[in-house]
Amino acid sequence: MRKQKQDLLKNVCFFIFLTTLIHRVFADDAAIMAELAKGLSPAPPGWNNGPPCKWPGVQCDPSGRVTSINLISKSLTGQLPPDLNKLSSIQSLNLQRNQLSGPLPSLSNIATLREVYLDNNNFTSVPPDFLSGLTSLQTFSISENPNLLPWTIPNSLTDSSGLVTFSATKAKIVGQIPDIFGSFPSLQNLRLSYNNITGGLPWSFANSGIQNLWLNNQDVGFSGRIEVLGAMSQLSQVWLHVNKFSGPIPDLSECKALFDLQLRDNQLTGVIPPSLTSLPKLSNVSLANNDFQGPVPSFPRGVQFNLGDTNSFCNTSPGPCDPQVTILLQVAGALNYPSNLASSWKGNNACQNWQFISCDTGSVSVINFPKQNFVGTISTAIANLTTLRSLIMNDNSLTGPIPDSLTSLTKLKTLDVSNNNLSGKIPAFAPSVTVKTSGNPFIGIVLPPSPSPPGTTPTTPGGTNSTPSSTTNASNKRKRSVPPWVIAVIVVAAVIGLVFAGFIGYRRHVKKPGDKYKWAKGSEKKSQKGEADEISRDSPSQMDTEGSDFHVSDSSGVAIPIDVLREVTNNFSEDQILGEGGFGIVYKGQLHDGTEIAVKRMESSLINKKGLNEFQAEIEVLSNVRHRNLVALHGFCINGNERMLVYEYMPQGTLGQHLFNWQERGIPPLTWKQRVSIALDVARGVEYLHGLAQQSFIHRDLKPSNILLGDDMRAKVSDFGLVKSAPDGKYSIETRLAGTFGYLAPEYAATGRVTTKVDVFAFGVILMEIITGQKALDDAQPEERAHLVTWFRKVIVNKDEIKTCLDPSLKPDEETFQSICKVAELAAHCTARDPHQRPVMGHAVNVLSPIVEQWMPSSNDEEENFGIDLDMSLPQALQRWKASEGKFTNSDLFTDSSTAFTRTPQVPSRDTSSFSQTDGQR
Ligand SMILES: *[C@@H]1O[C@H](CO)[C@@H](O)[C@H](O)[C@H]1NC(C)=O
Ligand SMILES: *[C@@H]1O[C@H](CO)[C@@H](O)[C@H](O)[C@H]1NC(C)=O
Ligand SMILES: *[C@@H]1O[C@H](CO)[C@@H](O)[C@H](O)[C@H]1NC(C)=O
Ligand SMILES: *[C@@H]1O[C@H](CO)[C@@H](O)[C@H](O)[C@H]1NC(C)=O
Ligand SMILES: *[C@@H]1O[C@H](CO)[C@@H](O)[C@H](O)[C@H]1NC(C)=O
Ligand SMILES: *[C@@H]1O[C@H](CO)[C@@H](O)[C@H](O)[C@H]1NC(C)=O
Numbered sequence: 001m002r003k004q005k006q007d008l009l010k011n012v013c014f015f016i017f018l019t020t021l022i023h024r025v026f027a028d029d030a031a032i033m034a035e036l037a038k039g040l041s042p043a044p045p046g047w048n049n050g051p052p053c054k055w056p057g058v059q060c061d062p063s064g065r066v067t068s069i070n071l072i073s074k075s076l077t078g079q080l081p082p083d084l085n086k087l088s089s090i091q092s093l094n095l096q097r098n099q100l101s102g103p104l105p106s107l108s109n110i111a112t113l114r115e116v117y118l119d120n121n122n123f124t125s126v127p128p129d130f131l132s133g134l135t136s137l138q139t140f141s142i143s144e145n146p147n148l149l150p151w152t153i154p155n156s157l158t159d160s161s162g163l164v165t166f167s168a169t170k171a172k173i174v175g176q177i178p179d180i181f182g183s184f185p186s187l188q189n190l191r192l193s194y195n196n197i198t199g200g201l202p203w204s205f206a207n208s209g210i211q212n213l214w215l216n217n218q219d220v221g222f223s224g225r226i227e228v229l230g231a232m233s234q235l236s237q238v239w240l241h242v243n244k245f246s247g248p249i250p251d252l253s254e255c256k257a258l259f260d261l262q263l264r265d266n267q268l269t270g271v272i273p274p275s276l277t278s279l280p281k282l283s284n285v286s287l288a289n290n291d292f293q294g295p296v297p298s299f300p301r302g303v304q305f306n307l308g309d310t311n312s313f314c315n316t317s318p319g320p321c322d323p324q325v326t327i328l329l330q331v332a333g334a335l336n337y338p339s340n341l342a343s344s345w346k347g348n349n350a351c352q353n354w355q356f357i358s359c360d361t362g363s364v365s366v367i368n369f370p371k372q373n374f375v376g377t378i379s380t381a382i383a384n385l386t387t388l389r390s391l392i393m394n395d396n397s398l399t400g401p402i403p404d405s406l407t408s409l410t411k412l413k414t415l416d417v418s419n420n421n422l423s424g425k426i427p428a429f430a431p432s433v434t435v436k437t438s439g440n441p442f443i444g445i446v447l448p449p450s451p452s453p454p455g456t457t458p459t460t461p462g463g464t465n466s467t468p469s470s471t472t473n474a475s476n477k478r479k480r481s482v483p484p485w486v487i488a489v490i491v492v493a494a495v496i497g498l499v500f501a502g503f504i505g506y507r508r509h510v511k512k513p514g515d516k517y518k519w520a521k522g523s524e525k526k527s528q529k530g531e532a533d534e535i536s537r538d539s540p541s542q543m544d545t546e547g548s549d550f551h552v553s554d555s556s557g558v559a560i561p562i563d564v565l566r567e568v569t570n571n572f573s574e575d576q577i578l579g580e581g582g583f584g585i586v587y588k589g590q591l592h593d594g595t596e597i598a599v600k601r602m603e604s605s606l607i608n609k610k611g612l613n614e615f616q617a618e619i620e621v622l623s624n625v626r627h628r629n630l631v632a633l634h635g636f637c638i639n640g641n642e643r644m645l646v647y648e649y650m651p652q653g654t655l656g657q658h659l660f661n662w663q664e665r666g667i668p669p670l671t672w673k674q675r676v677s678i679a680l681d682v683a684r685g686v687e688y689l690h691g692l693a694q695q696s697f698i699h700r701d702l703k704p705s706n707i708l709l710g711d712d713m714r715a716k717v718s719d720f721g722l723v724k725s726a727p728d729g730k731y732s733i734e735t736r737l738a739g740t741f742g743y744l745a746p747e748y749a750a751t752g753r754v755t756t757k758v759d760v761f762a763f764g765v766i767l768m769e770i771i772t773g774q775k776a777l778d779d780a781q782p783e784e785r786a787h788l789v790t791w792f793r794k795v796i797v798n799k800d801e802i803k804t805c806l807d808p809s810l811k812p813d814e815e816t817f818q819s820i821c822k823v824a825e826l827a828a829h830c831t832a833r834d835p836h837q838r839p840v841m842g843h844a845v846n847v848l849s850p851i852v853e854q855w856m857p858s859s860n861d862e863e864e865n866f867g868i869d870l871d872m873s874l875p876q877a878l879q880r881w882k883a884s885e886g887k888f889t890n891s892d893l894f895t896d897s898s899t900a901f902t903r904t905p906q907v908p909s910r911d912t913s914s915f916s917q918t919d920g921q922r
Pocket of ligand 4: 326
């Protein structure tokens with residue numbers, strides 16, 4: 001009984017399955033076709049009986065599926081069935097030139113559909129999923145359906161990646177053209193005339209192969225610039241007339257096939273570019289009813305052109321404009337030809353009622369356009385207006401530099417460019433010129449590599465906001481490096497600052513011998529408070545935070561929004577302060593993903609030109625150097641007057657804290673192994689800094705408070721401001737000097753000349769501090785011990801005496817003592833009085849790495865060279881050093897600077913000889 005039931009069920013199921021199958025294969029298309037026929041009136045001839053595949057205008061594939069319907073110009077009325085997309089094998093649907101009406105059916109997901117013609121009908125609406133999933137679509141036409149409800153071009157059109165033609169003139173399209181044209185590599189025809197589309201041209205046009213572009217006669221009108229045309233190299237016919245396009249005609253020299261360009265009845269401005277008049281195929285141009293300027297264009301014979309009579313050309317026939325007019329048009333050009341200048345700057349006499357221009361006896365003497373919302377740059381051509389007295393451009397959105405050539409304007413009295421967004425250095429104007437540059441946050445500093453080259457406008461006024469990534473392709477990729485003058489300024493400032501500082505130090509030293517280290521020590525304390533200064537890690541990391549979309553990547557040129565920093569530091573709360581340095585305050589922050597960071601916030605008093613240079617210098621240096629023993633910058637923040645640098649938080653603080661303050665901090669003293677390992681890390685970092693292939697950097701401020709430690713007690717060198725003396729005034733110079741004084745190489749203190757060997761000297765001092773646990777300058781010590789270098793070098797002449805100067809916490813066994821002696825020798829070598837006798841940093845690496853390896857042989861797998869230092873062998877160096885040892889005294893070092901100077905008369909400003917030798921080992 002039960003079994004019978006089951007069999008019956010099985011049979012029923014099978015029957016249903018079979019009928020479904022038959023229905024699917026044979027009946028479905030027939031049913032839809034019957035529905036279609038029923039809806040049309042009159043019924044198309046021959047569509048009354050028999051299988052649809054036999055109907056006139058219908059084609060099927062061998063399995064009986066409908067592949068094509070052709071009902072062109074059959075005077076049909078009626079409506080289409082809503083489930084037309086069940087014709088799932090159809091490839092071609094041709095219903096054009098009838099009076100079909102009613103809602104259009106969805107065509108979605110007909111994967112076979114290649115061409116659809118619905119044009120010249122009377123359809124009333126477009127369904128929401130009308131064009132999605134049409135993966136084979138090549139041609140689509142819905143033009144001339146004037147009774148459609150307004151609809152927009154759907155983004156789902158991107159499914160049709162083989163699209164060649166999209167025609168929708170007079171089709172009631174509204175909204176903007178979506179920026180999806182990167183999806184249609186084969187697109188040739190885009191016809192959207194007579195709709196109500198607004199907004200600008202999408203930048204993805206630049207990647208397309210569009211040849212026919214019809215966008216004319218929109219109800220309200222397209223707006224924005226037509227710049228992207230210059231990157232549409234396949235264009236042949238461009239109809240943009242009767243819209244609200246503005247701005248100039250771009251360089252069209254790439255559009256070699258362009259024959260028809262209709263631009264009339266817009267609001268275009270600017271000089272007609274020669275690239276237009278010289279287009280090889282050009283035959284039909286309309287420019288009438290715009291605000292074009294400059295010379296009347298001269299088209300070759302055979303070109304049919306329409307210039308109208310409402311443009312602002314300087315003449316009525318071709319030929320150059322008056323020189324002053326030419327120059328002023330260049331000024332306008334640098335501002336992207338603003339429309340108010342175009343409508344006022346007409347004719348060939350700039351002194352005749354030109355807005356913003358004043359003249360003295362026919363010569364332009366004043367350019368005065370404050371607060372005009374102008375976007376662009378200051379044209380270098382202004383320098384040709386030799387009679388100019390006053391140039392007022394304040395409160396606009398000008399970017400780029402103030403041209404140097406403006407300094408040649410001998411009559412110039414006033415230059416006001418305040419409250420713009422200018423950058424670069426301020427040219428050296430004569431004292432008689434009143435120069436106002438306030439309110440330009442970037443002036444006086446050089447920006448990090450920026451994606452938009454100067455002179456191009458980052459956004460299109462009134463147009464789309466997407467970036468012209470493909471149009472400025474080449475220029476985008478060009479990265480700007482630090483201009484040589486920045487480096488020059490930094491070096492010069494450093495040298496001047498240090499010579500001055502050295503002089504003060506020398507004077508104080510001589511004046512008050514009993515008090516000699518006091519001021520230095522006070523400042524040293526101050527800088528130790530800020531020991532948590534810079535902090536980081538080598539590896540690039542991502543710091544995605546909720547609600548913001550910035551990444552921290554390998555490039556440190558990452559601008560981080562101030563809101564993010566404000567949030568993660570709890571609005572720069574006092575609780576988050578890690579330390580205070582000469583630069584400003586360092587805050588700890590924690591991102592949403594838990595990443596800890598250190599934020600160095602520049603003190604507002606330091607935000608002057610030099611301070612900004614220093615800020616910039618640190619960004620530039622850290623952008624150029626990558627090494628696991630150097631801090632890496634996560635990013636920076638520039639916001640109004642705020643300047644911040646963001647590093648990773650280094651949890652173990654500074655070497656200084658571990659060497660000198662471990663007791664008060666309740667942490668164990670460093671073991672000798674840890675100390676040597678830290679020394680090696682520092683040596684490697686500095687060696688890298690010195691020996692970069694292209695550029696070498698001199699740290700100039702190596703000291704334990706600039707050496708930061710991670711949880712593994714591996715060290716990184718930090719603080720690359722290089723020129724820390726930035727602001728004027730005694731205080732900061734003293735701070736600078738104090739921070740460096742105990743570590744200052746004698747020739748550096750005496751002459752301010754700086755080579756990589758000043759870092760080697762400072763490194764030697766750090767080694768001494770590591771060995772002795774005593775600070776470089778410590779007036780708590782007896783007089784003869786207060787200056788570490790002098791005392792240490794005296795003591796270690798006799799190896800047995802070394803024991804007397806060791807850090808009491810070390811308590812070395814014999815093996816450790818042997819390695820301490822090696823490091824002590826290295827320290828002495830590094831602090832040789834003659835810079836030429838000091839080794840290069842690579843030598844220090846070579847001495848220290850076997851010592852470290854002794855304990856941690858495996859940790860060196862990834863380490864780089866153990867090459868031989870060609871500069872000088874250690875025994876050789878020691879011998880030389882010992883030979884001069886006896887003569888070396890404290891007074892020699894600091895008070896007898898004139899002899900120090902004469903004995904090393906020529907210290908090259910960069911120690912190239914040692915670079916090339918170490919480079920050779922790499
Ligand atoms: C188009 O449809 C509208 C109503 O939907 C009708 O009033 C009009 O007459 C139709 N036009 C043509 C040419 O069929
Ligand atoms: C065109 O669209 C705008 C809105 O963008 C609307 O205000 C205007 O009425 C439309 N024009 C026509 C003729 O439909
Ligand atoms: C040029 O364009 C105008 C307007 O579109 C048209 O009337 C004229 O026939 C065209 N001339 C040629 C030579 O294509
Ligand atoms: C401006 O001066 C420069 C150099 O003196 C010259 O090359 C250029 O042609 C001048 N431009 C105009 C528009 O006079
Ligand atoms: C000013 O210029 C800088 C760089 O050129 C840019 O990042 C910033 O967005 C600009 N600010 C404004 C308000 O335009
Ligand atoms: C963009 O850059 C690529 C490669 O650098 C180049 O082949 C292409 O021609 C460039 N395109 C434009 C529009 O400049």
